[in-house]
Amino acid sequence: MNLLVVGTVAYDSVRTPFGKKDKALGGSATYFSMAASFFTDVALLAVVGEDFEEEDRRLLEERDIDLRGMTAVPGGRTFRWDGEYGYDLNDAKTLKTDLNVLAEFDPVVPEALKDVPYLFLANIDPKAQAKVLDQVRHPKVVAADTMNYWITHCRKDLQDLLPRVHILLINEAEIRQLTAEFNLLRAAQKILTWGPKMIIIKRGEYGVLKITGDAVFAAPAYPLEAVFDPTGAGDTFAGGFMGHLAATGSLEPEALRQAIVMGSVMASFDVEDFSLGRLAQLERAEIDKRYHAFRRLTEFSDL
């Protein structure tokens, strides 16, 4: 196995100005693994309830996602998130969160997955993220996401985790909260002194910034005429990014830049439909085509 993600599998109820969908398959590990599956073999570590639908399991299996780490709790109910977006699709408003089986999630990495080289710790309790990291023997690349809740309530755990993480994915508001620095470059430089070698700042419809000790790379979001549902865009980005990295095996600057763009490409597909609708229908040729369109979107010649 090349890539492992620990995170959530959820049922989402999402309302946007363009429609609504109830009990839609979602969750960070779901979006991540769907996206990554186009590039490499990927396994998912998560917990679901007895209510987890067979057809949803099949959707993941059809993409060859390894589900040996997906535990179904007898009598349990799958994590639920109800959210809403206005016209400004950058900001999700959480209406309700039912942790259900997630409240007792104690991630155990199956023996067969403990030698995975690429590891993504999606946005869950940093104590659970650390626990997964403890079980993976020699990860080559560890990337992690987080959110405002953990920064506010579990800062110490998060600070303890960061020296063990190579790549931190974080959005603009979160990096400002975490570092108490408004300027994004200075905020990133501060985190680089805490251990991570690379910070990826997610800016929603404005794209991403990748910041390392010696360089900054900026990628826009792919402009679309219709964005239906931004749910999962960040995790889909992460799945494309890590999937491409794991597939190439390279950590050279050029491979990292390509991976950033591949993440952006995958996120641009995700938002074109509700839930996993677009990713489930996606063909590899479409991905390559949009990657090339991304080049044309951003390229300009020397003077």
Next chain:
Amino acid sequence: MNLLVVGTVAYDSVRTPFGKKDKALGGSATYFSMAASFFTDVALLAVVGEDFEEEDRRLLEERDIDLRGMTAVPGGRTFRWDGEYGYDLNDAKTLKTDLNVLAEFDPVVPEALKDVPYLFLANIDPKAQAKVLDQVRHPKVVAADTMNYWITHCRKDLQDLLPRVHILLINEAEIRQLTAEFNLLRAAQKILTWGPKMIIIKRGEYGVLKITGDAVFAAPAYPLEAVFDPTGAGDTFAGGFMGHLAATGSLEPEALRQAIVMGSVMASFDVEDFSLGRLAQLERAEIDKRYHAFRRLTEFSDL
């Protein structure tokens, strides 16, 4: 003369979290012409009061900006703008506007400037923009800026102007207001049916989108560790953009993309100091160096 800008020359009082400056030279035509002067010969059409300082005139003359169109009204007072920025430097809060001589501004293009091929109509009353356009005989490229005030109060005048404009520069909030479309691509497509051939959407620290009938180009803003004062960034962008276009004489897609980046480069210098502080000290070699850094900021290789 290759390039003419009509707009304001102002005295600004600006407060940011990093300091304050009173009676600082500002105004759209000032920032624009300073930026453009690094690339081509540029003339300025504007009105000032009797209080306009000799040293400020000298600053413009030292950059070889043609001031034959800058009228000083005897007994008049120069336009004044008092503004404030919080840590989120994207949003200026206007504290006070004193139109002064600008209230009676009736732009008359000097005979010697009527054959100018490149014309920039900075953000002033669309009736005054149209009046300047009436006087320029055969402009090759006409670009215009506007703002929410004119969209709200002079929409008819602005709509009448647009079919005569090749390139519209506008920010995100303004294009949404003007078109009643939230999606930026659809908003731009709508304006393209009104006459302009190209829309440049300014997104502050997130960069710009250039939209034509068949292509989109996205450029980020150059990330800086210290932004002191964003005043004039949009006009400085426009000056770099139009200055580069006027210098190359080309309207090919590649030249337009280069010009967008050159505008972004100039804007990135503008914000590094209050007022025109940085632009007044700038050397051409620094511009070229940052253009190359911009390429490295955004480039990524094919798969």
